[in-house]
Amino acid sequence: MxxxxxxxxxxxxxxxxxxxxxxxxxxxxxxxxxxxxxxxxxxxxxxxxxxxxxxxxxxxxxxxxxxxxxxxxxxxxxxxxxxxxxxxxxxxxxxxxxxxxxxxxxxxxxxxxxxxxxxxxxxxxxxxxxxxxxxxxxxxxxxxxxxxxxxxxxxxxxxxxxxxxxxxxxxxxxxxxxxxxxxxxxxxxxxxxxxxxxxxLARREYRVAQVTPLAADVVEISLAPKHQGIVHSAGQFVYLTPQDPSLDAGYAEEHPFTVSSAPGAGELKLGIKALGDASLALQTLTPGSRVQVEGPYGQFFARRAAQRKQLWLGGGIGITPFVGAARHLAERPDHFTHVALFYLANRPARAYYHEELERIASAHEQLSLCIHYFSCCGPLSEAFLREHCPDFAERELYICGPPAMLEYLHGLLATAGVDRAFIHTEAFDFL
Structure with missing residues (x-):
């Protein structure tokens, strides 16, 4: 439709x-x-x-x-x-x-x-x-x-x-x-x-509190607000402008990144994958250095039927909005119906947040986690979806990941008869 x-x-x-x-x-x-x-x-x-x-x-x-x-x-x-x-x-x-x-x-x-x-x-x-x-x-x-x-x-x-x-x-x-x-x-x-x-006037001042390596080319940076921080919802993103002149690239350049911290958290967390010179340089941000944040933007989880169960499909660095939402679920489980999260990774080393997500899923019955590895299972199939989430076609679906993954999943879900009105995606190819 x-x-x-x-x-x-x-x-x-x-x-x-x-x-x-x-x-x-x-x-x-x-x-x-x-x-x-x-x-x-x-x-x-x-x-x-x-x-x-x-x-x-x-x-x-x-x-x-x-x-x-x-x-x-x-x-x-x-x-x-x-x-x-x-x-x-x-x-x-x-x-x-x-x-x-x-x-x-x-x-x-x-x-x-x-x-x-x-x-x-x-x-x-x-x-x-x-x-x-x-x-x-x-x-x-x-x-x-x-x-x-x-x-x-x-x-x-x-x-x-x-x-x-x-x-x-x-x-x-x-x-x-x-x-x-x-x-x-x-x-x-x-x-x-x-x-x-x-x-x-629009940018908020933050300091880098911590840089946590998640993989060879992925980090999560934690930012502490200098004064009042932004107020965001799960799934939103911000524009980050680093003000560290020692960076090899990206100094004073703004780039969009999804927020991976739960709404209301004391620190703002951003998952960053090295996809270019600037994002590669951000892997080496110095704790204590100054950054500016503008936002938040987006409404990934804003549209949903209140009583409808959800299915989250995340791959690559596209898992970050679901990490923020899962952290929110861990703090406010009463705000969620049942959620099935499919973490689509190439291999175990590329499932950056799997340990934390597994802990949240084991502690809260509202979240079930299924990790799908392309290296051993090939592309996600309808049979795999039905095996691990039999009612997936009746859920509200949220998809975030690389463009090729989004295109493939849209085709898969269309073939499975999922109503497009219940499929929500977020893509950041602004150019």
Whole structure:
């Protein structure tokens, strides 16, 4: 079944379509007839939608804790941000092509003049500069290979220049400006908050209390708040910014990590696997060093039927939200119905938290633990699920792990007839 429409989806649609609704009557009054009129109309409609989509895309970068819930969580908000930004790019390309095609029946010279007027027509050339800046900003997303995260973030700042140039292109050419000023203020306020104010006002100060090795490339760091810490729910994540200049990489860079401590715990715990230069460097964080935390974000466990039993499927570092939830269960078992946790690991050495999870499961009847090793059992099968959790299709299902694991499990559960409405996943591929 299709994904539920979130309140934020409706808000985005209203914001994107408002300038078009306000400009509608004037768009129909274009000169010409037949194909020329239709192409000219389509060219202006795509231009209006492209610019409004670009402005709304910029406004979506605000990343306020709690706001992401309107959109089904921050990972989904980032996915919408990426799709809307690429749609804006395609609409702007369509705007350019359709307007030139509308002039082509008159003459090739007229079509070229529409695209490349004399230099005195500053708004048109501002539009070309905006398109060029947008192409450069989006270029890393066209790559097939992996994207360098920090290089992408720096290059993506060109989208702000594209935004300003697009406004210089459009505002002198359109009479109805109220909607554009509103969207422009939202976009510029979001960019100012994210780049200038949030690093000062939104981040909480912590100190590294302990770094506990869990495997060769996995640690759990414990953070003690300097003043008041964040208040999180199980399954949420935060952005961590280390302020230790001795790190080999990642100094003053923010990266998202899932919280593995129970809600209300005195220290904030984060499970971190070395997946790149920055996360590798975090394995060597020095106790006592300063870090900043922003959040929390996400709503992994927020949607559930109160009386419905649960099934958790976690693999790799994707086990961390379930560790936090299990620790919460150990403290507040009355808050949980029965939970079956399937820990999907390649081999015993990669089941980082299995000893602690086994202790919690043995002490609390609300949690049953089943560890599945790929090295000896192969991929998880429907038969294995039915053997260890016969009623799995009637439970609320939560899945977190590597993208390939998520794709495989979605296929397995669909084949088993599990209703997609009861399957919840969290993925952190923000790029």
């Amino acid at each position: 299709p994904r539920k429409i979130e309140p934020g989806d409706i808000l985005l649609a209203v914001l994107v379509l408002t300038p078009l609704a306000m400009a509608g009557p004037r768009l129909w009054e274009l000169p010409g007839d037949g194909a020329i009129w239709l192409l000219s109309l389509a060219g202006r409609v795509t231009g209006v939608l492209g610019l409004s989509a670009l402005l709304v895309t910029a406004a979506m970068c605000v990343r306020l804790p709690g706001l992401d819930r309107w959109f089904g969580g921050l990972p989904r908000l980032w996915l919408l941000h990426r799709r809307l930004g690429f749609s804006a790019f395609l609409l702007i390309l369509g705007h350019v092509l359709l307007l030139s095609f509308a002039a082509l029946p008159l003459s090739l010279e007229q079509a070229l003049r529409v695209l490349f007027p004399p230099l005195a027509h500053a708004p048109i050339w501002a539009g070309w500069l905006a398109l060029a800046a947008l192409i450069v900003a989006l270029a890393p997303t066209f790559q097939v290979s992996a994207i360098h995260y920090q290089r992408w973030k720096r290059q993506h700042l060109l989208s702000a220049a594209a935004l300003l140039l697009a406004l210089l292109h459009a505002l002198p050419l359109i009479p109805e400006r109220a909607a554009w000023w509103l969207l422009s203020l939202l976009a510029l306020a979001a960019i100012a908050w994210r780049k200038l104010l949030a690093p000062v």
